[in-house]
Amino acid sequence: MKIDGTPYRSVWVDADGWSVRILDQTRLPWQLDLLRLTDEDQVAHAIRSMQVRGAPLIGAVAAYGVALALRADASTAALDRAVAMLGETRPTAINLRWALERMRARLHNLPAAERVAAAYAEALAIADDDAETCRRIGENGLPLLREIAARKPGEAVNVLTHCNAGWLATVDYGTALSPIYQAHDAGIPIHVWVDETRPRNQGAALTAFELGKHGVRHTVVADNAGGHLMQHGQVDICIVGTDRVTRTGDVANKIGTYLKALAARDNGVPFWVALPHSTIDWRVADGVAEIPIEERGAAEVTDLTGRTADGRIETVRVAAEGSPAANPAFDVTPARLVSGLITERGRCAASEAGLRGLYPEAP
Numbered sequence: 243m244k245i246d247g248t249p250y251r252s253v254w255v256d257a258d259g260w261s262v263r264i265l266d267q268t269r270l271p272w273q274l275d276l277l278r279l280t281d282e283d284q285v286a287h288a289i290r291s292m293q294v295r296g297a298p299l300i301g302a303v304a305a306y307g308v309a310l311a312l313r314a315d316a317s318t319a320a321l322d323r324a325v326a327m328l329g330e331t332r333p334t335a336i337n338l339r340w341a342l343e344r345m346r347a348r349l350h351n352l353p354a355a356e357r358v359a360a361a362y363a364e365a366l367a368i369a370d371d372d373a374e375t376c377r378r379i380g381e382n383g384l385p386l387l388r389e390i391a392a393r394k395p396g397e398a399v400n401v402l403t404h405c406n407a408g409w410l411a412t413v414d415y416g417t418a419l420s421p422i423y424q425a426h427d428a429g430i431p432i433h434v435w436v437d438e439t440r441p442r443n444q445g446a447a448l449t450a451f452e453l454g455k456h457g458v459r460h461t462v463v464a465d466n467a468g469g470h471l472m473q474h475g476q477v478d479i480c481i482v483g484t485d486r487v488t489r490t491g492d493v494a495n496k497i498g499t500y501l502k503a504l505a506a507r508d509n510g511v512p513f514w515v516a517l518p519h520s521t522i523d524w525r526v527a528d529g530v531a532e533i534p535i536e537e538r539g540a541a542e543v544t545d546l547t548g549r550t551a552d553g554r555i556e557t558v559r560v561a562a563e564g565s566p567a568a569n570p571a572f573d574v575t576p577a578r579l580v581s582g583l584i585t586e587r588g589r590c591a592a593s594e595a596g597l598r599g600l601y602p603e604a605p
């Protein structure tokens with residue numbers, strides 16, 4: 243997508259032909275820092291520290307991390323080490339495992355001399371697949387917004403979203419935001435309620451940044467405002483992204499998503515989840531029982547990073563000194579609270595039958 247007229251993806255190979263470029267998302271929206279990653283350890287740090295984040299994006303960046311590792315050592319042991327190390331950076335998003343398993347399958351049986359070129363080609367294929375997949379998610383979600391617009395001519399369609407599931411969470415276009423961009427570009431009046439998304443504020447910092455750069459009307463709200471907005475008829479539809487969907491349609495996503503789904507159900511607001519094929523975990527049925535929930539550091543809750551009036555990026559403590567904090571980074575919304583899933587292959591019910599109808603080849 244574009245930033246001030248310049249097209250970007252969220253990950254790409256540098257002009258030197260081998261190092262990897264990312265936008266440092268811990269500095270957005272205040273600074274546009276293009277980081278250059280030169281080995282797998284820097285890639286691992288970028289994922290752990292959330293310089294890059296978002297389920298599809300961390301998978302794509304980890305794939306390039308394997309390519310960087312093989313540049314230094316193309317042995318099978320080095321390949322296995324890189325896959326294992328990168329796979330441990332974050333536990334919830336299944337796209338990380340999907341991408342690394344795809345890289346291992348492509349490279350393991352190749353002669354070492356062929357592995358580096360093949361690794362870069364496969365990482366690019368993963369990135370290109372994600373971009374095209376996300377574009378199609380937009381096409382398949384667009385009718386939902388058109389239908390609402392047709393019921394309220396001349397008024398904006400009010401969409402509530404949680405966290406950042408835009409192009410900054412993917413290689414390009416986004417998942418939950420992809421239908422919103424396509425609706426906006428088609429001239430459908432759109433307004434987005436942007437959950438700030440504590441504690442890392444991906445909504446206030448990243449979703450608001452993206453929507454603003456694309457000219458989409460939006461309002462940042464406290465996470466706890468969503469239920470009130472729904473009670474007062476100010477939300478026509480919720481669309482969120484996800485880090486892992488089970489084969490039965492349970493949805494792991496940023497902490498707070500489950501509460502939004504409960505409020506949506508209580509107020510008769512459709513609650514849709516947008517996802518690419520790489521986010522489906524066919525091996526898991528019960529999301530609440532089986533999806534590992536990342537526990538991140540307490541400082542993300544007790545401290546807050548922002549820009550001072552004179553332009554400095556600072557971190558301050560907002561919690562009482564000495565108070566401990568817990569920081570589960572995701573929760574699981576049971577399929578029964580999900581109106582439907584928007585994928586690159588179409589829309590379906592949040593159920594095993596729905597998913598297998600779109601992915602009949604699934605294991």
Ligand SMILES: CSC[C@H]1O[C@H](OP(=O)(O)O)[C@H](O)[C@@H]1O
Nearest residue numbers: 295296297405407411483495496
């Ligand atoms: C399109 S996946 C975006 C998904 O990833 C985010 O988590 P994080 O920012 O911690 O990587 C969040 O759950 C988004 O919905």
